[in-house]
Amino acid sequence: MILRRIILSLSLIASALFIFSCEGDDEGGNGSSNKPKARGAIGEILVVIDSTKWQGPAGEAVREVFQEDIKGIMRSERLFSVRRVDPRSITRMLKLANNIVYVTSFDDRSGGSQKINQQFNEESRQMVADDPTMFMLRSKDEFAVGQEVLYLFGTTENDLIRNLRENKSKLQNLFQVRERERLGRTILKRKSGELSRLGQDKFDINLNIPASYQLVKDENNFIWARQPTPTADRPDISLFFYQTDYKSEDQLFPENLVEFRNSITRNHIFGDPNNRESYLVTERREEPPLFNNFNIQGNYAVEMRGSWRTNTYSMGGSFLSYIVVDEKKGKIYYMEGFVYYPNEAHRESLREIETILLATEFPNVEEAD
Structure with a gap:
């Protein structure tokens, strides 16, 4: 219910919530047709998060979502292959990944989180503060065609962690369905x-x-x-x-x-x-x-x-x-x-x-x- 509420609200809040900072690297011009194609194997997710945050409780909550063991099989295997990168180290090539997840909280003063937070204006932060259940924004084809970019955020780290854990299965399903559809376009041709x-x-x-x-x-x-x-x-x-x-x-x-x-x-x-x-x-x-x-x-x-x-x-x-x-x-x-x-x-x-x-x-x- 919470995730549905967020998704339904996106069309109303997108312009106020998010301001893209292109940082001088216009990767696709005005039309997605000019952008390169997204790259990456099925099941791979690039997680962009501050190094210190990744080592703490927020990083643990992210791993609980995307690196949970697959149930029902004898051998231990993770749901997704996660590659972690600090926001200050992400390159043009990495931005072409098929699946990118940015993770931040607005109370985090670390350099990596501040790099992500620069893309949110004061009005958007106030909107999230007024509604702590607002924690996700999806952006398709942001840097490359066929790409899914997901922003996970919270006013505080505790808000972020709570929403990640409460919506774990829905976040997992989002990427499981996406990867199944992506694979289907290839093998069912x-x-x-x-x-x-x-x-x-x-x-x-x-x-x-x-x-x-x-x-x-x-x-x-x-x-x-x-x-x-x-x-x-x-x-x-x-x-x-x-x-x-x-x-x-x-x-x-x-x-x-x-x-x-x-x-x-x-x-x-x-x-x-x-x-x-x-x-x-x-x-x-x-x-x-x-x-x-x-x-x-x-x-x-x-x-x-x-x-x-x-x-x-x-x-x-x-x-x-x-x-x-x-x-x-x-x-x-x-x-x-x-x-x-x-x-x-x-x-x-x-x-x-x-x-x-x-x-x-x-x-x-x-x-x-």
Whole structure:
């Protein structure tokens, strides 16, 4: 609610709240078309904050937001890759980063914070003082095309820290959605026509799967696609889709969803195709699955994140799935992506899986009437 209030207020306060100080480096002229393109890998954020502030409570609060451990996987991995730079040291090249977050409080007299504070006029500071919940300003394409610049501020450091912690999940979601959309523009440019037709024929849904994925198995209510030729430098990512009848809400209880997943993989997916005992199972001991309620195109859904292994303990990795309910048709759709990439990070593979699965198109609810 607080974040929505801030965003809705931006159109009214932007001119009073923020004055850009170009510092003689007009990077784009008057039109964004003349600006260079933003640069940086998916999942990277440049945090611009005074060095002393970064080492203190405010820096800790920023790290809690952007460097929180990803839940639901065995290996410790951060949500984002954060690069910290002092405001007095930021260069033209660094200003081309895809994601930049400036952090300051108006009571901070340190040199780095004052560098950022120079961009706020007295009227804007008074507005923030009058409303301590006002703590964020988004600026798109400020220095480069395709860029997201976020300013996080407060009259006092305590105000800043409080708002960061109260809005942690919303700030995380802002960049997670942005990075998913950015990745989607790249990997979904070319889609598999074969898998799209198969999804329509079998499930009456549109599977938007990159052309780099190939069909592995097509059985009754089950489809399995996979990236071919994984290597030591390339993760092994699989996607599978399954449909069954929706009978009761009991099917959506966490324990029942785990058993549902296991029943699918037990019958269809094997680490060694020649060994029927090498089927995939859900890891429940070290890192049990996490569940979140979702809404996918108006349909109730459940997100499940966790770890998997083969029944023979020969392989293991991470997975992400969505269980989507179509009450009108009386169907449950199970969509999952799982990754096998031993001793390597899984974060970006899971982001790719999330991007592809959430691009699935379900029948329009009104058309089903």
